[in-house]
Amino acid sequence: MATWSAPGKVFLFGEHAVVYGKPGIAVAIRPRVFVTVRKSRNAHHAKSPYIDSCFEVMGVKGSVYISSQIPSSSGLGSSAAVTVATLSAINDEFGLKYTLDDIARTAFEIEKKVQKGRASPTDTSVSTFGGLIFISGTQRRRLPVQNFHMVIGNSLVSHSTARMVEQVAEMKRKHPEVCNPILDAIEGVTLNALHHMGDPPQLGKLMNINHALLEALGVGHSVLSRLVLASRSAGAYGAKITGAGGGGSMVALCPKHMKNRVAGAIEACEARAVITGVDTEGARKEKDV
Ligand code: PMV
Numbered sequence: 001m002a003t004w005s006a007p008g009k010v011f012l013f014g015e016h017a018v019v020y021g022k023p024g025i026a027v028a029i030r031p032r033v034f035v036t037v038r039k040s041r042n043a044h045h046a047k048s049p050y051i052d053s054c055f056e057v058m059g060v061k062g063s064v065y066i067s068s069q070i071p072s073s074s075g076l077g078s079s080a081a082v083t084v085a086t087l088s089a090i091n092d093e094f095g096l097k098y099t100l101d102d103i104a105r106t107a108f109e110i111e112k113k114v115q116k117g118r119a120s121p122t123d124t125s126v127s128t129f130g131g132l133i134f135i136s137g138t139q140r141r142r143l144p145v146q147n148f149h150m151v152i153g154n155s156l157v158s159h160s161t162a163r164m165v166e167q168v169a170e171m172k173r174k175h176p177e178v179c180n181p182i183l184d185a186i187e188g189v190t191l192n193a194l195h196h197m198g199d200p201p202q203l204g205k206l207m208n209i210n211h212a213l214l215e216a217l218g219v220g221h222s223v224l225s226r227l228v229l230a231s232r233s234a235g236a237y238g239a240k241i242t243g244a245g246g247g248g249s250m251v252a253l254c255p256k257h258m259k260n261r262v263a264g265a266i267e268a269c270e271a272r273a274v275i276t277g278v279d280t281e282g283a284r285k286e287k288d289v
Pocket of ligand 1 (some may be wrong): 014015016018019074075077096098119122124165243244245286
């Protein structure tokens with residue numbers, strides 16, 4: 001029996017633009033998924049195309065038990081975390097000798113297959129390696145970890161990443177003259193943020209710009225707008241949609257002493273707030289239960 005966990009993630013900058021090879025910055029956060037795998041001749045696990053694919057790719061059979069602190073379809077990377085933790089636990093239980101790079105690459109291939117070609121390697125990289133990650137095309141770079149104080153606001157409005165990605169693709173097809181400059185501007189914001197990672201007030205301003213650009217791309221939602229505005233009024237440095245939008249979650253970057261106030265402002269909008277920070281660890285072996 002082997003138990004592994006993997007963290008969720010939030011995009012600080014660059015979601016949607018990363019689908020077109022532009023850079024993004026994402027960070028591993030504390031809610032985790034825990035997966036226990038046990039060798040067995042009969043596969044026994046919850047029906048999930050991600051888990052089925054993990055066993056298929058690794059060429060083994062086993063049973064799985066999952067315990068998740070990450071709400072699914074909330075833009076916090078739960079499918080990537082499940083995939084990374086399952087691959088890591090299979091690797092350990094069956095002594096397959098995959099490296100972390102192999103796990104990240106295989107998890108990305110599975111996400112891409114299950115999501116019909118629409119996935120960037122961001123979620124799977126962040127979940128595998130932890131910390132702060134800069135992604136650009138197929139390149140990945142770990143950035144020095146910062147002591148960010150973040151509040152996630154889950155709008156409780158469910159959304160489909162595939163549908164939102166398709167919606168942006170359609171805008172790009174129909175109105176490239178409008179859509180492409182927005183994607184270029186998101187790239188500009190991300191590259192600028194890269195030079196201010198140690199300066200949360202400046203990052204907050206850039207997050208606000210990124211949020212406006214995501215709304216211009218058509219992936220906003222009235223509940224997310226409310227949460228973003230409430231967070232800023234409550235003292236956040238900045239706040240934005242995180243992930244695919246159209247529902248799901250937003251993230252606020254806060255001064256340490258403001259995070260409870262910001263969380264309270266989000267909860268007052270009947271959304272769910274989670275105060276979190278950077279999780280420096282990626283996939284991690286846990287004690288067997
Ligand atoms: O909502 P999430 O966590 O699945 O994030 C989606 C982010 C996109 O850039 C829209 C798609 C992707 O695969 O990067």
